[in-house]
Amino acid sequence: MLEEVKKSLENSPIVKKGEYNYFVNPISDGVPAMNPKMLRELSLAVHKYADLDVDKIVAVEAMGIHLAAALSLATDVPFVVIRKRQYGLEGETQVYQKTGYGSSNLYINDLHAGEKILLIDDVVSTGGTLIALIKTLKDLGLDIKSTVAVIEKGKGKEIVEAATGVDVLSIIKLDITDGKVVIEKTIDD
Template sequence: MIFDEFTIKSLIRPVADFPKPGVVFRDITPLFQSPRALRMMIDSFIQRYVESDFTHIGALDARGFLLGPILAYELNKPLILFRKKGKLPSDLLEETYQTEYGDAVIEVQADSLCEGDSILLVDDLIATGGTLLAAVNLVKRMGASVYETAAIVDLPELGGSHRLQDIGIPTFTLTAFSLDDR
C-alpha cells in the first residue's frame, strides 16, 4: 500500500487543553481505528527498516507499545520494553527525565541488551525528546547503541528531534505538526 501522509495526518485528532490547559494533544488512536491507515503506517516503517542491521526493537511506554510488537514481529527482531517506573520485574536500570508536565522515570530490564547490540527505539510522538533521550541513556549504559528513533509524529518546535540529532541519534517520523496546526 502506498504511504499517504495526508491520510495519516488528517486522522490524527487535535485535542485542545489536554492533559492541561494550553496543550494541544495529538491523539493517534484514530490511526489504529482505520485498517487502511494502520497498514500504511506499518508498511512505511517495514519498508524503511526491512534491510537494516539493528538487532532489537525497543518500544517506549505506553503508545510505543502499539507499534513496537508489530514491527518486531514483521522484522523478526526481539522486542525490549522501556516502561514507566514500577511496571517491570527483575534487575532494572532506571533513568529520570523531564517531560512537558514534570519529572518521570523510565526503566528497562538490565539484561535486555549486550555490548554490540543495536536498537531501533519506537514511540508514538517526539515532543521534547525526554522519554527517548532517557531510553538512549539506558541503552548506552547496557553497552549497546541506538540505530535510530522512529515515531509517527514529530513536533519539531518542541526540540526533541533536534536534541536527539545533536547527540548523533538519527530520527524518523511519518509526519510533523507545527504548534500552529490545530
C-alpha cells in the first residue's frame, strides 16, 4: 500500500523558503499533476486507520480539500473547508495560524458544538496550523474523533500532540536529507 505516494514523494523537488526546506508534491502543492491512484491510496489508508464515526470531515484550504473530497466520496460523510477568506457569515470564527514559512488567518464556518469531526490536513511540520485549529475547534465544542496529517515532516506530529493533547494520525513520515525527501516510515510499517 502507498507505493504511488512513496514514489511521488521521493521524486519531489526541494525549494528553500528562507531556512525552511519545502518539498513540492501533488499532495501538498497540487503540482505536478495528482495521480488518482495516490488519492485512492491515501483515502484507503485514512479509511483503515481513522475513526470515521463522524458528522463531518473538516479540511484546511487549500491542500486539504482534495484529501477531504476523496475521503468524503469513499465514506459518504460531508466535508467542510476551513477557508483563508473571510465571508462574514453568522457564527464565523477566525483563527490565526503561524507556520514555518508564513502566517495568516483562517475562517471556520458551518461547524457546530457537539458535532463529531475528522480533521485532515496535508502536512504537519512545525505544527502551527493544527495547533491553532485544534485549540479553536475544542473551544467551539466540537468532538475531534481523529486528526489526520497525511504527511509528517520532522517533529511536527510530536509538537502538535504535546501542545494539544490530541493524537495525530500520520500516513507517511518523511524528512529532507541532503536535498532529497527520505521516507522514514508509513502507517503500514
